[in-house]
Amino acid sequence: MPTVLYLKELMARDSSPLTPRSYGMDLLRWFRFLWVLGVEWDRATREDARDFMLWMKVADKPVRVHWRHRGKAPSEIPPPRSDRPVPGTPNPVTGKPTVGTKYSPRTRAHCETVLRQFYDFHLDGNVGALLVNPFPLVRERRSARPGSHSDGEKKHRNRRTGLYRPTVPQQIPRRIPDEKYTEVFAGLRSHRDRALLAFWVATGARAEELLTAKQGGAIVGEQTIGVIRKGSREYQELPATPDAFVWLRLYQEAAWKMGVPRGRHHPLWWTLRRPWRPLEYDAARMMFNRANELLGANWTLHDLRHTATFLMLDDPNMPPVYVQKILGHKYLSTLDIYNCPTRDDVIAAGLAHHARQEQRRKEPPVPVDEPSYNPDSLSILFGRNVS
Incomplete structure (x- = not known):
């Protein structure tokens, strides 16, 4: 074939x-x-x-037919939710x-x-x-005339491209606002899910990269967690927050008591039900989607990586080259997409502009003094005798 x-x-x-x-x-x-x-x-x-x-x-x-509806007649399948x-x-x-x-x-x-x-x-x-x-x-x-462009x-x-290749619009990364992130975090059901979310936002790792972590790769003393990078396949330690390790410890203590395999070379993330299996990307994605449904949102796991990037770039003491290394990007220019204003930033700036204009309309007008002229200057202009 x-x-x-x-x-x-x-x-x-x-x-x-x-x-x-x-x-x-x-x-x-x-x-x-x-x-x-x-x-x-x-x-x-x-x-x-x-x-x-x-x-x-x-x-x-x-x-795609849901597994609960497979083999059923169309009349037996409930209609989609109207909300x-x-x-x-x-x-x-x-x-x-x-x-x-x-x-x-x-x-x-x-x-x-x-x-x-x-x-x-x-x-x-x-x-x-x-x-x-x-x-x-x-x-x-x-090519155009010499010197017309860089x-x-x-x-x-x-650069040559496919004849039938459509134009792909550039997507501006979106971050999850702090108040919405708190609501999503509150909607999670287990310590494992809370630890995962905390590590994704703290490290900026891709969803599948964090799921490759081993139990021995989470070093509490150094406050780092080791992952396998998607492109280079290299092992890299990423810094995380103390809160992420607190949630991780709570999850591990409960999981080990239930019989989850324990050891440095065992996977760090496991399913919550028997038979114990390493947590895969699809299961993690469905977990995050369930928390999204509580808010009626449609954020993705990759938006957590964007959120971590914005948080690091907003820190004036964090050089962009360090952000590049943490994210695992090959070139520093990859961070240029985060310099574009997001939808929320544009709307907030526009609303602030309208608020300032409305405030100016409500303010009383500033009185303007009538212009006065120097009599001596008028006498000289019209040829009068200056006494």
């Missing part, structure tokens, strides 16, 4: 374990489209690729758009990139009857 060869190539490149799964879902979507048309994968043309990208633009995403926002509309609490029914531009762009690389891989290996890549690149444009802008403008 051509997909098996390509996925093996990804695994040989030491990519993340989640990468083959993500790429495989995009390939499956493309192959299903070709099966409906009755076209072999190595016979696909540019028109087929164009129609596929158009289909992704207008088609509805498949609805939830309409898909694709902004959440009333966070302002973030809810998940829509259509494929997002980011999903379509990712799919186009995966398919283009898939065909490039088989073109290099001369597999099947493939002659051209149905997902071509945009023809390289002529070198970085030229490189960005002349």
Whole structure:
């Protein structure tokens, strides 16, 4: 199978374990489209690729059936809750758009990139009857006149991209306000969940990175916790707050009494019910979503990482280069997205401006003295005798 060869190539490149799964879902979507048309994968043309990208633009995403409703008739499935926002509309609490029914531009762009690389891989290996890549690149444009732009802008403008790749709008990171974070924290059900939330906001680690921590990696004396970085796969110790270690200790004492495996090389985070299993990302995400539902919010686990970044950058005594190292970014320029004003900051500044204007209207007008003239100056101007 051509997909098996390509996925093996990804695994040989030491990519993340989640990468083959993500790429495989995009390939499956493309192959299903070709099966409906009755076209072999190595016979696909540019028109087929164009129609596929158009289909992704207008088609509805498949609805995942809840495991409690599998095998039931449509009449037995309860209707969706009426208090939830309409898909694709902004959440009333966070302002973030809810998940829509259509494929997002980011999903379509990712799919186009995966398919283009898939065909490039088989073109290099001369597999099947493939002659051209149905997902071509945009023809390289002529550069502008010398000296009209900086070198970085030229490189960005002349960088070749996919012909059918949609434009992905830049997303400004969002932070969870302090009062809302307190409400989310209060809605958690266990010491484990409170410890997880405290460590995510304190360290700025990615959700899956913190879940890789071992019991021996949480060093209370040094106030650090060790994680495996997503990109480099390196082990890094991250500083945390004392409150996070307090919640961690409460969780560990209760978990060990119930029989959770104990040892330096055992995972730090476990499920709360038997049989004991290491806590995975999907379970942690559902835990956070349950706390969100109490507020009617739609924050994600990655918003906790953004919140930690804003808190560190707001500290004038925290150099940005240290923030970069804590977050595990390769380049310092990655932090530039946090310099853009957020939605909440823009709205707060606009409301403050309107409040100042309203206050000026209510203030009494300042009296202005009538202009007076010097008599001697008038005499000289009109030729009068000055006594």
